[in-house]
Amino acid sequence: MSEVTGAFAGRAGGLQAPLWRAIAVFRIAALVYVTILVVRNVGEYERPVLAWPVLALTAAWTVVTTYAYADPTRRRPPLLVADLVITMGVMTASIWVVGRAALEAGRPTLAVAWHVAPVIAWAVAGGRRGGIIAALAMGATDLVVRAHYDQAAFTGTVLMLLAALAVGYMVRLVEVAQAKLEHAVQLEAATRERERLARDIHDSVLQVLALVKRRGAGLDGEAGELARLAGEQEAALRALVTSRTAPAVADGAEADLMALLGRYASSTVSIASPAAAVRLPARVAAEVAAAVGAALDNVAKHCAPGTKVWVLVEDEPGDVTVSVRDDGCGIPPARLDEAAAQGRLGVAQSIRGRITDLGGTVEIASAPGEGTEVELTVPRGPIS
Amino acid sequence: MVVDDHPMWREGVSRDLAAAGYDVVAVTGEGRQAIRIAAAARPDVVVLDLQLPDVTGVEAILGLLEAVPGIRVLMLSASGEQQDVLDAVKAGATGYLLKSAGLTEFLEAVARTAAGDTVFTPGLAGLVLGEFRRLAVEQPAADDGGAPKLTERETEVLRLVAKGLSYRQIAERLVLSHRTVQNHVQNTLGKLQLHNRVELTRYAIERGLD
Numbered sequence: 289m290s291e292v293t294g295a296f297a298g299r300a301g302g303l304q305a306p307l308w309r310a311i312a313v314f315r316i317a318a319l320v321y322v323t324i325l326v327v328r329n330v331g332e333y334e335r336p337v338l339a340w341p342v343l344a345l346t347a348a349w350t351v352v353t354t355y356a357y358a359d360p361t362r363r364r365p366p367l368l369v370a371d372l373v374i375t376m377g378v379m380t381a382s383i384w385v386v387g388r389a390a391l392e393a394g395r396p397t398l399a400v401a402w403h404v405a406p407v408i409a410w411a412v413a414g415g416r417r418g419g420i421i422a423a424l425a426m427g428a429t430d431l432v433v434r435a436h437y438d439q440a441a442f443t444g445t446v447l448m449l450l451a452a453l454a455v456g457y458m459v460r461l462v463e464v465a466q467a468k469l470e471h472a473v474q475l476e477a478a479t480r481e482r483e484r485l486a487r488d489i490h491d492s493v494l495q496v497l498a499l500v501k502r503r504g505a506g507l508d509g510e511a512g513e514l515a516r517l518a519g520e521q522e523a524a525l526r527a528l529v530t531s532r533t534a535p536a537v538a539d540g541a542e543a544d545l546m547a548l549l550g551r552y553a554s555s556t557v558s559i560a561s562p563a564a565a566v567r568l569p570a571r572v573a574a575e576v577a578a579a580v581g582a583a584l585d586n587v588a589k590h591c592a593p594g595t596k597v598w599v600l601v602e603d604e605p606g607d608v609t610v611s612v613r614d615d616g617c618g619i620p621p622a623r624l625d626e627a628a629a630q631g632r633l634g635v636a637q638s639i640r641g642r643i644t645d646l647g648g649t650v651e652i653a654s655a656p657g658e659g660t661e662v663e664l665t666v667p668r669g670p671i672s
Numbered sequence: 673m674v675v676d677d678h679p680m681w682r683e684g685v686s687r688d689l690a691a692a693g694y695d696v697v698a699v700t701g702e703g704r705q706a707i708r709i710a711a712a713a714r715p716d717v718v719v720l721d722l723q724l725p726d727v728t729g730v731e732a733i734l735g736l737l738e739a740v741p742g743i744r745v746l747m748l749s750a751s752g753e754q755q756d757v758l759d760a761v762k763a764g765a766t767g768y769l770l771k772s773a774g775l776t777e778f779l780e781a782v783a784r785t786a787a788g789d790t791v792f793t794p795g796l797a798g799l800v801l802g803e804f805r806r807l808a809v810e811q812p813a814a815d816d817g818g819a820p821k822l823t824e825r826e827t828e829v830l831r832l833v834a835k836g837l838s839y840r841q842i843a844e845r846l847v848l849s850h851r852t853v854q855n856h857v858q859n860t861l862g863k864l865q866l867h868n869r870v871e872l873t874r875y876a877i878e879r880g881l882d
Contacts, residue, residue, distance in 0.1 A: 490723065494750045495678045498771040503684065505774050522772050526750070555772070560794045560834040562802020563754040598794050598836030603802060605809055613835045661835070 303462045307412050307455075308363070311405055312354040318402035319350045325396055332395060334387025342381050342398050349374050353405075363413050371406040372422055376429045379403055383433055391434050403430065407448055411455040419452030486529035494529070497522035520555045527553035543570040545601065545608065548577035552584055556594060561601040566608060568668065575642045576610060576666055582638035583612040583662045591616030607648070607668050613661040619654040639664070673715035675732070676748070677701040677725050681771070685719055685748075685778075692779050703727035707735035714740055717786045720765070722749040722756055729760040737764050746785040758799045761861065762868040767791030790858045797834035800860055801827070807867070820863040829856040 326343055330336045353371060356362045382397040391397070407426050411419025427445030434441055497518045504515025527550055544565035553559050568576065580599060587597050595616035602609040639662065643650045648666035674689070674696060676682040686696045697713040700706050703724040710718065718736055722729040729747065736743050746767040747760050757768055767785045769778060770793060781791040792800075804827075807819040822830065825846075832842045839853045846853070 490750055491678070495681055495771065498750055499680055499684055501772060502775055502778075519772060526770075526772070558794050558836065560796075560798025560801075561754070562806065563758045563799050564802070564806065596836065598834070600794070600798055600831065600834040602798075602805070602831075604805060611831075611835055613837075615836070 303466050304412065304459070305360075307459070307462075308357045308409075311408050311412065312357065314408070315350050315353060315402065315405040318400075318405060319347055322346060322398065322400060322402050325400060326398065329386075329390075329395055332390050332393075333385055334390065335385050338381075338385045339398065342378060342385055345374075346378055346399065346402060349378075350402075353409075357409065368406070368410055368413055368418075371409060372425065375399055375403050375406045376426065379426075379429055379433050388435065392436055394436070397430070397433055404448055404451065407452050408455055411452040412459050414456070415460055416453055416456030419456040420449065423449040423452040489525060489529050494522060494525055497525065523553065523555035527551065542567045543573040545573045545576060545610075548573055549580060549599065549601065549610075552580065552599065557584060557597045557599065559599045559601070562603050564603075566601055566603045568608060568666070572646055572666060575646055576608070576664060579639045579642045579664055580610055580612055582642075587612075587614045587616055587660070590619075605668070607665050610664045611661060612664075613659060615659045618656045618658050619652075619660055673698045673700075673706070673710060673713060673718045675700055675703065675706040675718060675724065676721035677723070678721070681721070688775060688779065689719070689782065692782075694782070701725070703732040703735070706732060707739050710736050710743065711739040715743065717744045717746060717782060719746050719748060719782065722747050722753075722760055729756055729765075730763040733760055733763040733765050744785045744788065746781055746791060754795075754799055757796060758803060761796065761800065762803075762864055764865055766861065768793055768796045770795075789854055790861050792833050792857055792861075794834045794836045797830050797857075800864060801830050801834060803864060804860070820867040822860055822863070826856050826860050829853055830860055833857060 323343060326339050330339055333339055349371075353367075356367055379397050379399040382391065382399070385398060386395055397403075403426055407419065407422040410422035414421075423445070427448055430445060431437065431441055501515050501519035501522055504511050504518070506512075507515065545568050546559075546561050546566050549559055549561075584597060584599075587595055591614060595614050597612060597614045600609075600611045600613075602611075640650045643664050643666060646666045648664060650665075651663040652660065653663075654660035674682055674686050676685065679701070682699055682701060686699050689696050697715050698706075698709045700709055701724075703726050706718070706720075706724075720729070720732060720736075724732060727735070733745055736745060744767075745765040746769065747757070747765045748769055748771050749757060750771045761768060766788075767781055767790060769781050769791060773781070784791050804820065804822050808821065810819070828846065829842060832845065833839075837845070839850055839857075842848070842853045843850045
């Protein structure tokens, strides 16, 4: 399991990696654009000589970030802050290199377009919030440097802000999708592993245990005892490998009653049910399962060991009926009322109480020597 | 005839059957081979493990019934995978027993299968009940009388079987003869198998007409 998770955590970058590559490509393209603009405009700059070192720095930082962001472990605050600060620095340098006059005349800064790359990087790494912070910081720097507060200048900043928002949102979606994918993969791996185990157990252990039980059933003394024990283990194991996985994940509010009842199956308790899942609201299913558990406890407490119990689950359109019948000693008719009158509410409380709370009914039929049958019926729909 | 892929089981079951006076005509661990052998050996009863390495339980049963019409199939299964058991019964098996059943229970089941009776565990009765309810819900008041229905009596009997009562106990409780109880159980299975055959045919026709 952990290997699977690990592999996917490694690919966590997996789904984000294309975004980082896109940022690198954008930065390189922007660098080309900046270079062209510098070459064309250098004549009008206040200090043309300084333009080349700044351009060299821009190119160097483009190379550094391209490699650094490619490594998922480095996409952390130090690099992101450095990215933002250096880009702001290049932009601010325009004040001295290009000069106030040229900037006010509408000449672009030395970081034009290139300055959007760190904003997108922040949005990818930090989501919408990170993107907005970086966009505001970069936008403010841009406006201050250009000192040119016309509509076009503001539009640039707003566009940057919107891009940061969009990218941040998209990254969040990617994260959700990835979490879902990981979960699905884990679930599938677990199911497959379980099926494999069930197959193996079925093909080997289960068959041998059943055989031991069968061959030893007629023997006296220790051999017979061993056979009986083998039989118990066989039943427990069978219940384990055939019990259904609770599908609660698939469909939050509902649970399969059979997944809850499955654990009660043993060499003395047999459970009959439809082949399909018996869906009930999770709370109802849990209460019904608890009531069945109470009925089974009751059999174990009052009847001779080895008393057989049959549980039947019937799934009807309007309601679900669970019958618990044993072939034990039975309860004298007056016994239940007597117990209730004495304030001993064992069966009454845990079975009747639970079921009546769900809007259901309980019928207990019993006669001495004929066993007891408890029938629980709960409505499927919401309690009106 | 005994079909089981587990050698120890195959041997044990054959030995028990032989000791009880049955003539075990063939023993095999594979479904396809079982179908071939059955065609030649023509056994009355096949004790069939539901989980075979080469074919599904349903394929094995359909193959056996085709090779020897009227052959009786008693399924044995170690795990009791519910859908598998239900499908096998719908395909035409007439009995089902968990491998954890005792020897006497097993021999009785074989005897009843041989006599043409159905052998139901409480678990199987629950499955069959559930299947009828599912059919009733999924094909409500079908246009062509589609969904099979149980009579009230049949439902009653099946519920009691599912609650673990023996046929004798059911007969006592409902004041019926043992034979009548047996017939009711058999009828439920017959309806389900008939419905299954009709469905298969309809499916085949639909596919063929495409």
